[in-house]
Amino acid sequence: MGTLTVIENIKPKGLGVRHAQTFLLFLAMLFAFSMRVNMSMAIVDMTNSENDKYFDWSYGVQSMILSSFFWGYVFLQIPGGELAKKFGGKILITISISVNSLLSLAMPIGAKYGGWQFVVGCRVLQGLTQAFVYPSMHHLVSQWIPLEEKGRLSTIIYAGGQLGIALQLIAAGFLATAWGWQAIFYANGTLGAIWTVAYLYFGSASPESSKLISEEELRYIQTSLGRVGGAKKYPTPFRKIATCLPFWAAVIAHCGQNWGFFTLMTEMPTYMAKVLDVNLTKNGVLSSLPYLAMYILSFPMGTMTDLIIRRGWLSVTNTRKLFNSIGLWGPALALIGLSYTPEGNMLLAVIMLTISVGINAGQYTGYMLISIDLAPNFSSSLMGISNCIANIISIIAPMVCGVIIQDETDPSEWRKVFFLASGVYFFTNLFFILFTTSTRQPWNDPDEEIGDVEKKTPEKASSVHI
Known part of the structure; x- marks a missing residue:
């Protein structure tokens, strides 16, 4: 009788090409979210009647402008997932950042001559191309990030979005004060264009297509992801996906x-200005604190995720549930606290806002990684479906705020908004806890028997040596 030999997958020493890709994708998320949120700050100054030239837009028009990004964003999510699977993530993420950069550069002149209609059109186009961000990013993560480093490196990438929001909120106030709101869009467009050039040269759709990667690092990534011989492509099993309860959870x-x-991202600057009476420059700094907290907290949470799984303290499924609960139930409690903050107590309000957004970092190693756990071969398609449905909510939420808030200076109306968000956080995470799993699905690899697939399930990842 032969002896079963377990081959240890040795991690190459030092930094590798996968770390360079991680950094480039981190910057992509940073610039994408900067351009996604810049209007939330810019519109405060664009509609400020104290300026010599301002736009006399009603709160309803402003809400339409803020939500219009998501009209386009939702539309191409599912096609974006399929395109990422077919052509790879590099092409799509490049299109997304480059087009958003060009539109940002065009925004100031367009708004002057085309009014709010032009602004809405630009935001819709930006949303259309940013629809590729998460599907392509999920695909690139599934290609580049080894299981042993998934929590840490994927967190670095996705947390770039929060740092982008924080830096945008900080910089926007100073840029608008010094050179006018137009400088916000010019800065975003220029930085995005520089990233595009760098990524076209250094970026790769997969380790197999990289000309810079070493044989040792390539073998390490392929072995870890169970695809020695290169990545495989299969037609998307939509019927299987439609009946997969863990995915829908x-x-x-x-x-x-x-x-x-x-709700918080689009409405926080208005809340700061109208309820807490904070000026534009200070508004940006204070509004950025929650996202800085989220960015900072994402790293210990990502590291703890890897540690818990590697040490076998919890299964992958329970680890995902734990951190998702931190990420959603934590903000639910903080928003209730915010609702009862005494009127005029700006310090306590900012602390509660910071906690509610900062602790939300848990979601990066919660539901965000379930698609990759369940079916890495179809992770871009799964994320496209999920992002399409979830971002219909992103359209509805600001509009609901517009309906609820008739007087922007009335704290009691904002309290209703915060209570509603808290309830949504609570019940959606409860559903997640009850019905999700990280077990690799048999339909991930149609060529293999179910028994073989089970051997590769992420639930076994804790036994891999690094």
Whole structure:
């Protein structure tokens, strides 16, 4: 009788090409979210009647402008997932950042001559091309990031979005004060264009297509991901996906996350200005604190995720549930606290806002990684479906705020908004806890028997040596 030999997958020493790709994708997320949120700050100055030239837009028009990004964003999510699977993530993420950069550069002149209609059109086009961001990013993560480093490196990438929001909110106030709101869009467009050139030269769709990667690092990534011989491509099993309850549990959690997150992201500058009476420059700094907290907290959470799985303290499934609960139930409690903050107590209000957004970092190693756990071969398609549905919520949430808030200076109306977001956070995460799993699905690899697939399930990742 032969002896079964377990081959240890040795991690190459030092930094590798996968780390360079991680950094480039981190910057892509940073610039994408900067351009996604810049209007939330710019519109405060664009509609300020104290300026010599301002736009006399009603709150309804402003809400339409803020939500218009998501009209386009939702439309191409599912096609974006399929395109990422077919052509790879590099092409799509390049299109996304480059087009958004060009539109940002065109925004100031277009707004002057085309009014709010032009602004809405630009935001829709930016949303259309940013629809590729998450599907292509999920595809690139599934190609480049070894299982042993998934928590840490994927967190670095996705947390770039929060740092982008924070830096945008900080910089926007100073840029608008010094050179006018137009400088916000010019800065975003220029930085995005520089990234595009760098990524075209250094970026790669997969380790197999990289000309810079070493044989040792390539073998390490392929072995870790169970695809020695190169990545395989299969037609997307939409019927299997439609009946996969663990995936839909992740979609529900994604919807809850988007309701709370985008309610705060789009409305926080207005809340700061109208309720807390904070000027534009200070508004940007204070509004950025929650996203800086989220960015900073994402790293210990990502590291703890890898550690818990590697040490076998919890299964992958329970680890995902734990951190998703931190990421959604934590903000739910903080928003209730914010609702009862005494009127005029700006310090406590900012602290509660910071906690509600900062602790939300848990979702990066929660529902966000379920698609990759369940079916890495179809992770871009799964994320496209999930993001499409969840971002319908991103359209609805600001509009609901517009309906609820008739007087922007009335704290009691904002309290209703915060209570609603808290309830959505709670019940969507409860559904996630009850019905999700990280077990690799048999339909991930149609060529293999179910028994073989089970051997590769992420639930076994804790036994891999690094």
